Amino acid sequence: xxxxxxxxxxxxxxxxxxxxxxxxxxxxxxxxxxxxxxxxxxxxxxxxxxxxxxxxxxxxxxxxxxxxxxxxxxxxxxxxxxxxxxxxxxxxxxxxxxxxxxxxxxxxxxxxxxxxxxxxxxxxxxxxxxxxxxxxxxxxxxxxxxxxxxxxxxxxxxxxxxxxxxxxxxxxxxxxxxxxxxxxxxxxxxxxxxxxxxxxxxxxxxxxxxxxxxxxxxxxxxxxxxxxxxxxxxxxxxxxxxxxxxxxxxxxxxxxxxxxxxxxxxxxxxxxxxxxxxxxxxxxxxxxxxxxxxxxxxxxxxxxxxxxxxxxxxxxxxxxxxxxxxxxxxxxxxxxxxxxxxxxxxxxxxxxxxxxxxxx
Numbered sequence: 001x002x003x004x005x006x007x008x009x010x011x012x013x014x015x016x017x018x019x020x021x022x023x024x025x026x027x028x029x030x031x032x033x034x035x036x037x038x039x040x041x042x043x044x045x046x047x048x049x050x051x052x053x054x055x056x057x058x059x060x061x062x063x064x065x066x067x068x069x070x071x072x073x074x075x076x077x078x079x080x081x082x083x084x085x086x087x088x089x090x091x092x093x094x095x096x097x098x099x100x101x102x103x104x105x106x107x108x109x110x111x112x113x114x115x116x117x118x119x120x121x122x123x124x125x126x127x128x129x130x131x132x133x134x135x136x137x138x139x140x141x142x143x144x145x146x147x148x149x150x151x152x153x154x155x156x157x158x159x160x161x162x163x164x165x166x167x168x169x170x171x172x173x174x175x176x177x178x179x180x181x182x183x184x185x186x187x188x189x190x191x192x193x194x195x196x197x198x199x200x201x202x203x204x205x206x207x208x209x210x211x212x213x214x215x216x217x218x219x220x221x222x223x224x225x226x227x228x229x230x231x232x233x234x235x236x237x238x239x240x241x242x243x244x245x246x247x248x249x250x251x252x253x254x255x256x257x258x259x260x261x262x263x264x265x266x267x268x269x270x271x272x273x274x275x276x277x278x279x280x281x282x283x284x285x286x287x288x289x290x291x292x293x294x295x296x297x298x299x300x301x302x303x304x305x306x307x308x309x310x311x312x313x314x315x316x317x318x319x320x321x322x323x324x325x326x327x328x329x330x331x332x333x334x335x336x337x338x339x340x341x342x343x344x345x346x347x348x349x350x351x352x353x354x355x356x357x358x359x360x
Contacts, residue, residue: 007109014071017069020103020110021054030058031065043118044249048073048226048316053113066113067102074316079160079308088145088225095143098223103288114221116212121247122206125262128218133211134270135277136220137240141200141233142278149199150228153260153300154189158182162308167314176310176330181303182319184333192232193340197293202236203228207243234290237274238297241267242305254321256328265318279291296340302333 013021013035021038025031039055050071055064072082086109092098099112121131166176173179203210204227212221245256262270271290275282309326316322 014105016105017110020105021067024102024110024323025056028065030060031056031204032059038065043068048312048318050106060094066323068099068111069108070111071108073318078083079311085226085228085258089229092143092225093144097140097143098221100227108308113137114212114223116147116214116219119208119211119213119242121208123211123213124244125266130266130270131273132213132218132220133206133240134273136211136222137141137203137206137236138277140203141198141236143201145201145230147230149230151193151199152234153231153304154185156229157185157304157307160304160311161185164307164310167311172310174328176306181307185303188303192293192296192300194293196289197232197234198244199230200236201228201235202231202233204231204236206236206240207246209248232293232297234293235297235300237271237290238294239301239304241270241294242298242301251260254325254328256325256332258332264291267294299333299337299340302329302336306330306333 005254018035021035022033025033037057040053043051043053043055050073052069052071054069056067057064065252086104088184089098093100099114101109102112103110120131124133147239148312159320161181164176165173168176170179175182203222203225205224206222210222210224212223213219214221241262244262245258247253247257266290268287271287271294275287275331306326306329309322309329312320313322
């Protein structure tokens with residue numbers, strides 16, 4: 001039995017999880033009835049949850065079954081409603097997307113184990129894999145999901161801003177320009193909202209750790225729908241491009257290398273694959289318009305995850321420098337705002353020549 005860092009799994013499963021596992025095992029009917037025989041393998045790379053592969057021996061000798069146990073991270077209620085996320089998860093399963101939900105307990109859930117590998121940061125630059133991701137993203141966006149097709153992005157950021165300001169010290173409020181940020185969010189909503197924008201059901205967190213590849217079938221599976229909602233598809237693509245600068249498996253997982261942001265040719269190739277996956281060749285004007293909107297929506301991504309980083313720095317105990325991550329996202333926002341929006345809006349007083357002068 002592998003020890004879990006926060007003590008949830010330490011020398012044995014808690015009773016509630018045991019009940020869920022026994023229920024799953026009884027449905028299978030071929031696994032050994034001995035909790036001590038289960039092997040627990042921690043899976044790395046999660047930034048909020050802790051995830052474990054459970055290898056369960058069967059009565060047939062050398063054969064095993066596998067399931068996944070997800071332990072929810074601390075403070076996640078600050079970001080999303082868990083019941084809504086579970087409903088999304090179940091709806092995805094009905095659409096044949098992602099793993100099946102096998103059981104729930106207070107601190108987490110048990111999922112089907114997908115026999116595929118999680119992508120690496122390098123995989124996102126592979127032309128073939130990137131095209132597969134683009135096509136899967138388009139399929140995801142076109143899903144018929146319950147609820148109104150209402151953009152959630154802006155109100156979610158406003159809510160997070162209120163939470164961040166309530167948690168932060170006066171020093172942090174000043175450092176991150178939080179008193180100016182509501183005006184920035186309002187400005188972005190005004191500048192980036194157009195009637196012609198395509199609204200779809202967006203993943204909103206498409207970093208490489210949430211993308212799985214079956215090497216045999218070359219099929220892509222998107223996992224982890226905590227932040228999924230209706231939004232402009234340009235935002236989802238922009239967010240994916242922003243994630244290409246991260247390597248969460250490095251010695252400094254919070255450091256973002258913006259020299260790795262995809263060049264125009266790579267962005268154009270992804271957008272073409274995305275649009276072509278619908279079965280028709282898009283016009284060059286259509287592709288160009290989407291590319292332009294995607295670039296502008298990177299600004300929304302920086303604010304979104306900048307606020308997430310600030311709040312996470314106060315509520316999450318995982319070893320990740322959330323505050324430094326937030327600084328980098330906001331620095332990119334202020335650096336690129338004028339270029340992308342051709343805006344003359346006045347920036348905060350501690351914004352100088354494209355950089356935020358942070359108080360240390």
